[in-house]
Structures are given as structure tokens and as C-alpha cells.
Amino acid sequence: MNITPLRAAIIGCGVISDIYIQSLQNKFKIIDVVACFDLNEDKMANTANNYHLRAMSYEAILADDQIQMIINLTNPKSHYDIIKQALEHHKHVFSEKMIAVNLEDGQELCQLAKENHVRLGVAPDTFLGAGIQTARYIVDKGLIGHPLSAIVSLNRDFDVYADIFPHMNQVGGTLPFDTGCYYMTALASILGPAIRVSAFGRRYRPERIGKRTDRPWFGESSTVEAQNIVTAIVEYENGTLCTVHFNSENILAEDPVLTLFGDEGTLKLGDPNNFDSPNILQKPNNDPVDFPFSHGYRENSRGLGAAEMAWSITKQRPHRASMEMAYHVFELIHGMYISANQSQIYELQSTFEKPAPLPTGYLDNGFWGPTEESALIF
Ligand SMILES: NC(=O)c1ccc[n+]([C@@H]2O[C@H](COP(=O)([O-])OP(=O)(O)OC[C@H]3O[C@@H](n4cnc5c(N)ncnc54)[C@H](O)[C@@H]3O)[C@@H](O)[C@H]2O)c1
Numbered sequence: 001m002n003i004t005p006l007r008a009a010i011i012g013c014g015v016i017s018d019i020y021i022q023s024l025q026n027k028f029k030i031i032d033v034v035a036c037f038d039l040n041e042d043k044m045a046n047t048a049n050n051y052h053l054r055a056m057s058y059e060a061i062l063a064d065d066q067i068q069m070i071i072n073l074t075n076p077k078s079h080y081d082i083i084k085q086a087l088e089h090h091k092h093v094f095s096e097k098m099i100a101v102n103l104e105d106g107q108e109l110c111q112l113a114k115e116n117h118v119r120l121g122v123a124p125d126t127f128l129g130a131g132i133q134t135a136r137y138i139v140d141k142g143l144i145g146h147p148l149s150a151i152v153s154l155n156r157d158f159d160v161y162a163d164i165f166p167h168m169n170q171v172g173g174t175l176p177f178d179t180g181c182y183y184m185t186a187l188a189s190i191l192g193p194a195i196r197v198s199a200f201g202r203r204y205r206p207e208r209i210g211k212r213t214d215r216p217w218f219g220e221s222s223t224v225e226a227q228n229i230v231t232a233i234v235e236y237e238n239g240t241l242c243t244v245h246f247n248s249e250n251i252l253a254e255d256p257v258l259t260l261f262g263d264e265g266t267l268k269l270g271d272p273n274n275f276d277s278p279n280i281l282q283k284p285n286n287d288p289v290d291f292p293f294s295h296g297y298r299e300n301s302r303g304l305g306a307a308e309m310a311w312s313i314t315k316q317r318p319h320r321a322s323m324e325m326a327y328h329v330f331e332l333i334h335g336m337y338i339s340a341n342q343s344q345i346y347e348l349q350s351t352f353e354k355p356a357p358l359p360t361g362y363l364d365n366g367f368w369g370p371t372e373e374s375a376l377i378f
Pocket residue numbers: 011012013014015016017037038039040043073074075076078082096097098178
């Protein structure tokens with residue numbers, strides 16, 4: 001098939017940029033990554049060399065009419081500025097999570113994208129992977145009956161993680177935002193919008209000392225800026241009630257829990273941070289079944305959301321990792337903090353259309369070979 005790919009620039013050449021560029025160069029024909037920029041010149045030069053890209057300043061990228069799309073892989077604190085400038089220059093943007101740090105900034109970016117008639121898509125895109133698309137299939141086919149309730153639990157050790165990525169102990173970067181967003185996005189894509197949330201929070205051991213000798217902040221003290229243990233109850237528009245537990249101060253291995261309870265069955269999803277999370281379906285009078293994947297993209301396919309957005313632009317249909325769903329999840333997590341801080345139930349202001357499921361049947365290494373994009377082209 002003859003397609004004209006969208007020309008894109010990568011902004012932020014850090015840890016996650018490799019898998020993005022590899023996916024886009026090897027798997028998805030719809031995006032042509034042509035340039036990159038990072039404030040850190042060494043990282044920018046390495047990325048440009050490794051992937052045969054042009055290293056350009058952000059000003060030059062924005063001024064280049066040939067570049068239609070910005071893929072924003074900077075740290076969350078830079079997201080607002082990078083996205084805003086790109087939208088102002090009438091470029092489509094796909095950004096890593098979260099959309100911004102402050103709620104108002106996220107809202108402003110969505111408004112700007114609408115006003116300038118350009119697309120804004122935001123990660124996580126793991127909900128487009130085989131694991132969560134299969135969970136969606138199971139629920140849509142009625143295999144658990146009516147979804148009634150859900151449990152989310154996520155534990156991590158941010159004494160380790162935040163010593164590598166300090167923003168994880170800062171406002172807008174804590175565990176509910178950084179990793180909880182995968183769980184809340186998976187649920188949003190399956191259940192639809194939430195309507196209200198009530199939460200408690202605790203800021204445990206606020207003073208920290210940098211422990212990693214390979215980091216410039218070794219030996220320096222820093223402060224955990226927001227509650228690092230959060231529990232919440234979320235009510236969804238479809239009536240599902242969800243209990244949420246986020247704890248970034250647990251030293252044991254992660255034990256991700258994402259379970260949906262219906263009136264005809266129970267579905268245990270795997271880690272929604274992965275593309276190939278398993279789905280264990282329990283029906284009455286039967287052993288639990290490890291449900292086979294109904295969808296493709298089992299391997300690490302970060303960049304899939306950007307590719308799907310590029311296909312959507314080409315085909316003039318809505319893209320799935322939409323700014324509306326991303327902003328709603330962002331508001332939901334902010335709502336947990338607002339509720340905890342004000343001892344009040346937080347009523348969500350935003351809503352979104354549940355993204356259409358991807359077509360079933362496409363397996364990434366299937367009969368058309370590893371670069372087939374049949375799941376996204378239609
Ligand atoms: N590391 C992961 O496993 C992972 C996984 C999924 C998503 N993410 C998300 O991806 C994004 C990037 O994460 P990362 O792990 O690659 O971080 P990183 O710190 O390794 O890389 C971020 C890069 O962005 C650059 N940068 C920051 N502000 C900039 C600006 N204004 N202009 C140009 N460059 C700028 C930094 O110099 C750095 O090289 C974050 O939003 C993160 O939440 C990370």
C-alpha cells in the first residue's frame with residue numbers, strides 16, 4: 001500500500017526514547033522520525049547518531065514546515081511548555097504521560113489543540129496492547145456479566161526509583177501519576193469515565209538523602225512534596241465501584257493488582273504497564289482460565305499510540321489515546337489529591353468517549369510479517 005508517512009521529531013532523548021524510535025523505525029511505516037532534540041547535547045548527539053536523525057534545536061524543529069508531528073518524551077515538568085509551543089506552531093503532538101503537572105495547564109493544552117485543529121494524543125498507550133485489548137474484549141463480550149466493582153493495588157519502592165528520577169517525589173510526579181496512570185487508563189478504556197472520587201493520603205518520611213553515587217544529588221537532602229501513600233474509592237458512570245491503593249514506600253517486589261468483578265465472572269488483569277499482561281478469567285463452576293490474547297502487540301510496542309494517532313490523522317477518524325481520556329485520568333488522579341487534602345468527595349468535571357477497541361485477530365508476527373500494521377490501518 002502507498003502511504004505518505006507523517007514526519008516527526010523526537011523531543012527528549014532519554015531512557016524511553018530508544019524503544020519509541022525503534023518501534024517507529026522498525027514496526028510502523030506511518031511515522032517517519034526525521035529529527036531529535038534534547039537540552040542535553042550529548043544525549044541528543046547519541047540519539048541522532050544511533051538512529052540517523054538530524055539533531056536540531058527546538059526552534060528549528062518548530063519552524064520546519066516539513067515536520068508535522070512532535071513526539072514529546074521529556075520529563076513531566078517540561079511537558080506543558082513543549083506541547084504548548086508545538087500546538088501553537090500547528091503541529092500534532094503525541095506526548096508521554098502525564099499531559100502536564102497542573103490541572104489547569106492540562107485543560108489549557110486540550111483547548112489549544114481544539115482551537116488550532118491539531119491532534120493531541122497522550123500516553124499511556126499500553127492499553128492498546130494485547131493484554132488490555134483482550135481484557136476489553138472479555139468485558140465487551142459479557143464474559144464477566146455486568147462489571148460491578150474493581151480493585152487496583154500498586155506498590156513500589158520510590159527510595160530507589162525517585163533516587164534515579166527525582167520528579168517522582170515531586171508534585172504531579174508521585175506514584176499515582178507516574179505509574180497509577182497505567183491502571184486508571186486501563187480501567188477508563190474498559191469502563192469509561194468516572195464521576196467521583198474520595199481519597200485519603202499520607203506523606204511518609206518526607207526527608208530523603210540521595211543515595212546513588214552516580215547521581216549529582218548524592219548526599220544531598222530533598223523533600224517528598226506530596227502524599228506517597230494514597231487510597232481512594234472511585235465511582236464510574238456505569239456504576240462500577242473501584243477501590244484503589246497506591247504505595248510508593250514498600251520495599252518488596254511489585255505486586256500489581258487489577259481485578260474486575262462482574263455478576264457472572266471475575267477477571268484478573270496483569271500489570272497494565274506491560275503490553276502482554278495476562279487475563280485470568282474465573283467463571284462459576286470452572287477452573288480459572290488464562291484467556292488467549294484476542295489482539296496483537298504483545299511485545300513492548302511503546303510508540304503504538306503515536307502510530308495509531310498518525311493512522312487516525314491519515315484516515316480522518318478519532319485517535320484512541322485521546323487527549324480527552326488522558327485529561328480525564330489526569331483529573332481523576334488530581335481529584336484523589338484534592339479529595340485527600342480537602343476531606344471532601346471530588347466530582348469530576350471532564351468526560352470522554354470510550355476509545356473504539358482495536359480490531360481482533362492481528363498477531364504481530366503473523367502471516368504478513370512483523371511490520372504489518374493491519375490492526376491500525378482500517
Ligand atoms: N523510563 C521509563 O521506563 C518510562 C516508561 C514509560 C514512560 N516514561 C515517560 O517518558 C518520559 C521520559 O522519561 P525518561 O525515562 O525517558 O526520562 P529521562 O530523564 O531519561 O529523559 C528525559 C529527557 O528529556 C530531556 N528534557 C527535559 N526537558 C527538556 C526540554 N524542555 N527540552 C528538551 N529536552 C528536555 C532530558 O534532558 C532527558 O534527556 C516521562 O514522561 C516518563 O514519565 C518513562
